[in-house]
Amino acid sequence: MNWQERIESKKDILSGKPVIKGTRLSVAFILERLADGWSEAMLMESYPQLKKEDIQAVFAYLNEFAKDGLIAELRS
Template identity: 35%
Template sequence: MEYIADRITIDPDLCNGKPTIRGIRITVQTVLGYLSAADSKEDILEAYPSLEPEDIDACLKFAAKLMEKHYDICQTA
C-alpha cells in the first residue's frame, strides 16, 4: 500500500486500485463527487462518520497535484 500525504492510499487490492482515504473503503473520487455536487464538509462527514476534516482537505490537495501534470491536447479533424 502506498501512502500519499499520510492520508491518501493506493492499494491494488482495495477498491480496484483507486485512491482511498487512509486505506478505508472510501475513495477520493467519492469525496470529490460530493464536493462537486456542492455538499459541504459537514455533509460529507455526516454521511461518512469515519472521515476526518483533514481527509477532505487531503482529497482536494491530491486532485490539485494531479492537475499539475502536463496534458497534450490533440485535436483530430
C-alpha cells in the same frame, strides 16, 4: 498538506483506486459528492470516519495532479 499521509492506493481495495487510508471512500467518490453540492459538514456527518484533514488531502492530491499537468485542460 502531505496527502500521502491520508490517501493510499492498494490493489486489494477498490481495485487500486486512491482511497482515504483505513476506509473504502475513494477520492473520486468524495469529489463527486462535493461536485454534487455536498458540504464538508455533510460529508463528515454521513461518513463519521472521515476527518476534515482527509478532505483537505483530497484537494492537495488533486492540486498536485493539476499543477503537474496530469489533468488535461478542458477545451470547448
